[in-house]
Amino acid sequence: MSQEARRLLIVHHTASPTLHELFEAVRRGATTDEIEGVEVVTRAALHATAVDVLQADGILLGTPVNIGYMSGALKHFFDTVYYPxxxxTRRLPYGLYVHGNNDPAGAVRAVESIAAGLGWERAHHPVTVVGAPAKADLEACWTLGATLAATIS
Structure with missing residues (x-):
């Protein structure tokens, strides 16, 4: 990648095979050959740092629904990076994908609330998947990744 490449950070808590499938679809979209000049960096939520965020031109977040909320790992990420x-990072474009076996609304609301507090700007509506992902869900994840990459390119 050239020094001029823009950086898309994917912060995820991939705690199940289903979340891994969604993560891979997002990453494929973000790294499509149709979009040039974007470096995609992935970090597990428990290992992502404020430096990762400060070096990013856009961010994609992935989480399971845990008891109606985002995962503890993603919450830990936010707790770690919020003040630094x-x-x-105001106006940082972001996107979100969420998977659960029940209503993802609480997880989406929590992430959007923290992102709003950080001044981040939603670049794509959240992709929510309940249960096993259908082809349309995987396509939506691909589109999410591609949209974020195109937004910062």
Whole structure:
């Protein structure tokens, strides 16, 4: 990648085979050959740092629904980066994908609330998948990744 490449950070908690399938679809979309000049960096939520966020031009977040909320790992990520990134990452474009076996609304609402507090700007509506992903769900994840990559390219 050239020094001019824009960086898309994917922060995910991939705790199941289904979430791995969604993550891979998002990553394939973000790395499509149709979009040039974007470096895609992936970090597990428990290992992503404020430096990762500060170096990003856009961010994609992935989480399971845990008891109606985002995963503890993604919450830990937000707790770790919130204040160090508060001023420097305003207007950072972001996207979100969520998987659960029940209603994902609480998880989406929690992530969007924290992202709004950080001043991040939603670049694509959240992709929510309940139960086993259908072909349309995987396509929506691919589109999410491609949209975020295109947004920052």
């Amino acid at each position: 990134c508060l001023e420097e």
